[in-house]
Amino acid sequence: MSIYGTKKRGEIMLKHLTEKDLKEGKELMQILENLREEDRKQVIIYASALKDRQLIENSDKKIG
Numbered sequence: 001m002s003i004y005g006t007k008k009r010g011e012i013m014l015k016h017l018t019e020k021d022l023k024e025g026k027e028l029m030q031i032l033e034n035l036r037e038e039d040r041k042q043v044i045i046y047a048s049a050l051k052d053r054q055l056i057e058n059s060d061k062k063i064g
Helices: 019-033 037-063
Strands: none
16 A cells, blocks of 8 residues: 555545644645755755665564
């Protein structure tokens, strides 16, 4: 199952997120929208690296 839930009438349903999660997500999107393109790319690369590290750490826990 996707982390985004199911699609309904072209919208992505985010059933697992709380109202606080949604509010914080909107705030982050506003911040990103106000960044220069170069800065936005750096944020995306950094977030991707954090996700990769988390995946590696979680896979190590399952193995060990």
